[in-house]
Amino acid sequence: MTPPELRDLLADALALWEVPGRVAIAEGGVALEGMGLRIQAARDDERPIRWWLERPGQRRPCTSVTGLLRSLRNAVGAGEGEARRLRVAGA
Amino acid sequence: MIPVSVVTGFLGAGKTTLLRRVLSDPAWADSAVIVNEFGEVPLDHELLAASEEVLVNVSTGCLCCVVRTDLTATLMDLARRRATGELPAYARVLVETSGLADPAPILHALMTDAAVAETHRLRGVVTLVDALHGAGALDRHPEARRQVLLADRVLVTKPDLGDAAAVAEAVQALHPGLPLRAAVRGAVEPDWLFAPGDPAPLPDPTARHSAGLASIVIEREEPIPALALTLWMQALAEHAGTRLLRLKGLVALAEDPSRPMVVHAIQHIVHPPDWLEHWPGGDRRTRIVLIGQGIPRHFPARLLAAIEAEVSAALR
Secondary structure (H helix, E strand, O other), rough: OOOOHHHHHHHHHEEEEEEOOOOEEOEEEEEOOOOEEEEEEOHHHOOEEEEEEEEOOOOEEEOOHHHHHHHHHHHHOOOOOOOOOEEEOOO | EEEEEEEEEEOOHHHHHHHHHHHHHHHOOOOOEEEEEEOOOOOHHHHHHHHEEEEEEOOOOOOOEOOOOHHHHHHHHHHHHOOOOOOOOOEEEEEEEOOOOOOHHHHHHHHHOHHHHHHHHEEEEEEEEOOOOOHHHHOHHHHHHHHHHHOEEEEEOOOOOOOOOHHHHHHHHHHOOEEEEEEEEOOHHHHHHHHOOOOOOOOOOOOOEOOOOEEEEEOOOOOOHHHHHHHHHHHHHHHHHHHHHEEEEEEEEEEEEEEEEEEEEOOOOOOOEEEHHHHHHHOOOOEEEEEEEEOOHHHHHHHHHHHHHHHHHOOO
């Protein structure tokens, strides 16, 4: 995923969570302006880590974009909100 | 499997008139009808305590009883009595909701109860919108809008009394591509009314918005790995929550793109996938429609692309 694609996805996610904020392209990834959060793509030799969610003094690894979204949601204080687990009918 | 169809519609839309008409058709007389007169179907004991009686009519009024229980228990009780011969071997169940009911809890009840799912199959949702007051109800009442959003087809009733074309337009604006007919006093073929829900997604590729609701269409040329589809649906359920009202579509899975998989979800509850033998019309693209409230228009497609890229990279 390119930095512009990541920026657009995370901007949509913030809107979905009703969290005001702006996502901008930053060196090696994107930054959530005013929140002190940065997301950087992991290097190939860091696999299975794919993303780093960074805030001052803290660096959290994420192994997938879905994991990144979950971590970011907690980081911006959106909590679990209406989060629901997918359920198969009758199961 | 006993097919179950849900008939809904706002107050005064003509649900009972329609069902009376349907049951007068000899080919449809062998239907069990569950009438939920007031309030939503009780899904837990708190709601159960406040629930009204559920009237169950079986086989054109030949047998009538009153059961104070919830929908799933009623269905299973009917099925048990059908199996023992206590009741006629009805061919299907029609559930009439109350006019103020949000169909979602009813659909959840039908889809999530293991015992019901083993013996019954949700066939579809028919929503009645009357030509006299329907447009106003859609404008003012969220329950009426959700009844249309969760419908598989819509019957515009009382076209002799109101502006059926305007109501049809309001319905299509809310749920583009929804099969729709108009009929006076329920004069419509039950075979059309209760046909299985159309698995084909809505044809309009642009999102439409009405009262904060939107339909979003995703089209993909390349087949999607099953894992990516599963992760995407899970992420949608997780992040959109109750904002996601409905998802349906035809998917070309990378594992078997020769035939389409039918996906269908009501909020976060997903039907077990079905497979069609052939691609309708020869169009082999994945086409998925989401109906939701306040979901950024491009979020589902961007999320799918991101997940698909990761999964594809991992599978290489």
